[in-house]
Amino acid sequence: MTVTVNHVAPAPVATAAPVKAVVLAADAPVAYDKPYNNETYKATHPGRFHVVFDQSAGAGESYSSKLVADRDYAPGETLALLDNKSAAPVKAYSSVQYGAGPRDHLELNSDLLFMNHSCAPTVEVSLPARQPERWEARVGPAGVKKGGDLTFFYPSTEWDMAQGFTCSCGAKNCLGKINGAKYLTLEQLEERGLVNEHIRALKAGQ
Ligand SMILES: [Zn+2]
Numbered sequence: 502m503t504v505t506v507n508h509v510a511p512a513p514v515a516t517a518a519p520v521k522a523v524v525l526a527a528d529a530p531v532a533y534d535k536p537y538n539n540e541t542y543k544a545t546h547p548g549r550f551h552v553v554f555d556q557s558a559g560a561g562e563s564y565s566s567k568l569v570a571d572r573d574y575a576p577g578e579t580l581a582l583l584d585n586k587s588a589a590p591v592k593a594y595s596s597v598q599y600g601a602g603p604r605d606h607l608e609l610n611s612d613l614l615f616m617n618h619s620c621a622p623t624v625e626v627s628l629p630a631r632q633p634e635r636w637e638a639r640v641g642p643a644g645v646k647k648g649g650d651l652t653f654f655y656p657s658t659e660w661d662m663a664q665g666f667t668c669s670c671g672a673k674n675c676l677g678k679i680n681g682a683k684y685l686t687l688e689q690l691e692e693r694g695l696v697n698e699h700i701r702a703l704k705a706g707q
Pocket residue numbers: 619620621668669670671672674675676677
């Protein structure tokens with residue numbers, strides 16, 4: 502006589518998939534020192550883009566620097582993955598917000614730090630939720646020519662900025678004051694390209 506024992510595995514307990522917060526390393530994979538002028542500058546992405554410093558602005562920290570393309574880019578092309586990011590210790594002028602939480606801010610640790618804001622940007626910073634390996638700066642729908650300014654719309658990532666400013670981007674649809682997405686309508690955000698998921702979520706809860 503054969504006794505058949507059916508080993509029945511316990512039924513899996515149905516649980517909602519946990520929403521894992523993205524935890525970024527405190528240190529950048531490659532150490533990054535912010536350059537302040539052409540003398541100390543070494544491009545982090547040679548052949549792709551570089552920082553132009555306006556030396557006439559005087560010594561010290563200058564707001565007249567900008568990032569320009571080293572070659573032509575097609576619409577939607579990846580400019581660079583955010584692969585040297587680290588956790589921002591605090592929200593700052595230099596940090597980029599990637600989630601709805603109070604600590605969800607990163608430092609780029611690359612020349613992308615020099616991407617200025619524009620209300621008619623040429624670049625989108627795409628931060629799909631919980632997929633930090635896919636976070637990137639990519640060229641917007643108009644493409645970019647070699648030598649063209651690389652800019653992004655700061656409220657596409659920033660909800661309530663550490664330092665708001667008066668915009669002088671010169672775009673026809675310039676918003677004037679830039680303080681973050683909290684102070685704009687969804688329509689104003691969508692008119693200017695990509696709106697990241699965390700900004701949409703915060704907007705929906707406002
Ligand atoms: Zn503007």
